[in-house]
Amino acid sequence: MASLIEVNDLTKEYKMGKITVPALNGVDIDINEGEFVAIMGPSGSGKSTLMHILGCLDTATQGEYILNREKVSHIKKKKLASIRNQRIGFVFQTFNLLPHLNVQKNVELPLMYAGYSKRKRTELAKKVIAEVGLTDRRKHKPSELSGGQRQRVAIARAIVNNPSIILADEPTGNLDTNSGSDILTIFSELNLKGHTVIIVTHDAAVAKRANRVIHIVDGLIENGDIS
Amino acid sequence: MAISLKESIVFGFSDFWSRKVRSLVTIIGIILGTMSIIVVLSLVNGINKQTLQWMMERGGLSKITVRRNWRYDNPNKVRSYFTWKEIKLIRSLIPEAKYMNPQKRYWLRHSYEDKEYNCSIYGVLPDFSKIEEWDTEDGRFISEFDINQSNDVIVIGTKVKEELFGNKNPIGQFITVHERRLHVIGIMKHRYMKSNNIGSDNALGYLNRRTFVPLSTMIHKGTGDDNISSLALKAQDAESAPELRKKLEAIILNLRHGEPVFMIESAQEEAEEMAQSQKTFQIIFFIISIISLLVGGIVIANIMLASIQERTREIGIRLTVGARRRDIFIQFLVQTVLITFIGGILGTLVGLSLLKMVSGYINIELIAELSMVLIALTVSVGIGLLAGIIPAILASKLNPVEALRYE
Ligand SMILES: Nc1ncnc2c1ncn2[C@@H]1O[C@H](COP(=O)(O)OP(=O)(O)O)[C@@H](O)[C@H]1O
Numbered sequence: 001m002a003s004l005i006e007v008n009d010l011t012k013e014y015k016m017g018k019i020t021v022p023a024l025n026g027v028d029i030d031i032n033e034g035e036f037v038a039i040m041g042p043s044g045s046g047k048s049t050l051m052h053i054l055g056c057l058d059t060a061t062q063g064e065y066i067l068n069r070e071k072v073s074h075i076k077k078k079k080l081a082s083i084r085n086q087r088i089g090f091v092f093q094t095f096n097l098l099p100h101l102n103v104q105k106n107v108e109l110p111l112m113y114a115g116y117s118k119r120k121r122t123e124l125a126k127k128v129i130a131e132v133g134l135t136d137r138r139k140h141k142p143s144e145l146s147g148g149q150r151q152r153v154a155i156a157r158a159i160v161n162n163p164s165i166i167l168a169d170e171p172t173g174n175l176d177t178n179s180g181s182d183i184l185t186i187f188s189e190l191n192l193k194g195h196t197v198i199i200v201t202h203d204a205a206v207a208k209r210a211n212r213v214i215h216i217v218d219g220l221i222e223n224g225d226i227s
Numbered sequence: 228m229a230i231s232l233k234e235s236i237v238f239g240f241s242d243f244w245s246r247k248v249r250s251l252v253t254i255i256g257i258i259l260g261t262m263s264i265i266v267v268l269s270l271v272n273g274i275n276k277q278t279l280q281w282m283m284e285r286g287g288l289s290k291i292t293v294r295r296n297w298r299y300d301n302p303n304k305v306r307s308y309f310t311w312k313e314i315k316l317i318r319s320l321i322p323e324a325k326y327m328n329p330q331k332r333y334w335l336r337h338s339y340e341d342k343e344y345n346c347s348i349y350g351v352l353p354d355f356s357k358i359e360e361w362d363t364e365d366g367r368f369i370s371e372f373d374i375n376q377s378n379d380v381i382v383i384g385t386k387v388k389e390e391l392f393g394n395k396n397p398i399g400q401f402i403t404v405h406e407r408r409l410h411v412i413g414i415m416k417h418r419y420m421k422s423n424n425i426g427s428d429n430a431l432g433y434l435n436r437r438t439f440v441p442l443s444t445m446i447h448k449g450t451g452d453d454n455i456s457s458l459a460l461k462a463q464d465a466e467s468a469p470e471l472r473k474k475l476e477a478i479i480l481n482l483r484h485g486e487p488v489f490m491i492e493s494a495q496e497e498a499e500e501m502a503q504s505q506k507t508f509q510i511i512f513f514i515i516s517i518i519s520l521l522v523g524g525i526v527i528a529n530i531m532l533a534s535i536q537e538r539t540r541e542i543g544i545r546l547t548v549g550a551r552r553r554d555i556f557i558q559f560l561v562q563t564v565l566i567t568f569i570g571g572i573l574g575t576l577v578g579l580s581l582l583k584m585v586s587g588y589i590n591i592e593l594i595a596e597l598s599m600v601l602i603a604l605t606v607s608v609g610i611g612l613l614a615g616i617i618p619a620i621l622a623s624k625l626n627p628v629e630a631l632r633y634e
């Protein structure tokens with residue numbers, strides 16, 4: 001069976017004026033459909049960089065990224081937008097909600113770009129908001145919510161289009177232990193429902209819930225296939 | 228699946244609403260910018276026009292006048308008036324003059340039935356009406372025939388008509404002046420120009436308090452002398468007026484053996500002098516106009532650009548959840564167009580009403596010309612559109628991570 005995600009010899013360098021900062025130095029990863037993968041590694045090791053490339057939010061300097069048997073580097077920009085919209089849900093450490101929109105509208109955002117009717121958008125968004133337990137906060141602005149609640153909004157937004165892949169970059173990094181653990185439970189449940197979940201974390205407890213842990217140090221995978 | 232153009236326009240609108248405060252602040256910025264540009268440009272233009280209008284009302288820039296020079300104390304008692312013979316000589320020496328009107332003036336009692344009115348009465352030629360660019364409203368002006376026959380006819384100003392005849396039609400009636408019955412043949416057009424002197428509302432009101440008779444009638448049947456105290460001429464055009472004035476000055480000086488008992492002035496030269504003395508003003512006004520354009524533009528650009536960081540992050544978020552570049556572009560276009568056009572239109576309205584107020588206050592008619600409204604709108608809407616859309620285009624070209632990280 002072919003992998004959902006296949007990464008071969010991936011390199012990423014950031015250009016800062018004349019200096020180039022290497023972030024990924026030849027990464028190889030295979031992830032199958034339905035896996036729950038934790039990515040761990042020290043700060044600055046390239047975890048976010050890898051996640052952004054996997055999420056089609058950034059492009060690699062060199063190497064191959066094959067998503068669903070399609071080479072991402074060959075995909076047109078328009079199609080990439082639709083991949084981000086339909087197949088990937090991204091959850092950030094800093095939530096990245098739109099501050100002037102309420103919960104309902106934030107969650108509807110991916111549906112807008114998917115071209116759903118207003119009625120359908122309202123319906124689908126309501127459903128996922130209920131799933132993350134925020135039905136009574138639908139009309140609230142992000143600033144009126146706690147960190148844990150904001151992250152749940154972000155998760156609702158990530159899953160509203162029912163993507164096959166959910167990427168979360170340190171989703172509990174800004175949260176206290178309790179709400180962090182709630183969030184992780186949500187990711188576990190999503191994985192049980194069939195979503196492929198890839199999550200970056202420092203937390204060994206999180207890693208325990210995963211089927212597999214990928215360790216990354218200095219832009220390299222350390223011991224890729226040990227579960 | 229992707230969104231249609233119509234939907235992205237709708238989203239642009241709803242986005243505009245969802246951030247009412249920011250939209251409002253930006254609109255106010257554009258209102259202020261547009262308004263200040265319109266007000267300043269019209270103010271400058273109005274003041275310049277006022278001066279020019281005065282010149283035009285007085286017979287235009289090609290007019291030349293010859294009057295007694297009161298500043299010359301005339302020690303040799305040289306004659307300070309022209310005889311009819313001299314007038315004819317002067318006319319023959321300056322065939323290039325388009326019109327020439329010698330005139331005599333008295334202050335006399337005019338009576339009709341039991342009413343009386345004291346005012347200036349002028350003896351003139353038909354050319355008077357041409358030089359002053361002032362015709363009759365009713366009846367006719369003095370003709371060549373009236374001059375040749377020294378007819379007992381009179382043309383009156385509107386104020387004279389009002390005082391002597393009230394609502395009655397004066398034409399065909401007889402006014403008695405200096406024991407002579409004069410047939411009323413015409414009423415001059417009413418003259419009016421908004422005055423910027425407090426206390427008088429019509430800067431040209433004195434002209435309505437005059438009457439006119441054929442110069443020949445005044446000379447032969449009135450005073451009996453042909454002392455003509457002043458002359459007015461019209462050159463072919465404003466450009467040739469200074470030339471004609473110099474020639475006329477030479478001729479008249481020659482007639483009086485070099486003694487400057489007459490003052491010969493051309494409106495063109497006066498206007499030039501005035502323009503010269505106004506130059507400093509004009510430069511200041513010009514600078515004010517440019518500053519108002521800049522300030523208006525900067526206010527708008529500043530408000531639009533102030534939110535770039537926030538907007539770039541927003542664009543990053545939207546790109547992350549699947550927006551295409553086109554979606555982003557249309558959203559910001561709709562928003563910016565809405566904001567700038569609402570601001571531009573309101574700014575124009577506020578500017579125009581402000582002008583009306585200022586206009587009443589300083590007593591100068593300030594009407595914004597279409598060109599000024601267009602300049603103001605071009606600057607404010609143009610800068611608003613550029614400042615709103617260009618950053619959005621640039622931001623939508625970033626990849627999502629770059630946009631999210633923007634600082
Ligand atoms: N935009 C950027 N410009 C320059 N260097 C960057 C940028 N983003 C990340 N880096 C560098 O790349 C390396 C990996 O960063 P990152 O992927 O954020 O690590 P992690 O998420 O594991 O902490 C670090 O050395 C970091 O300083």
Ligand SMILES: [Mg+2]
Nearest residue numbers: 047048049169
């Ligand atoms: Mg990171």
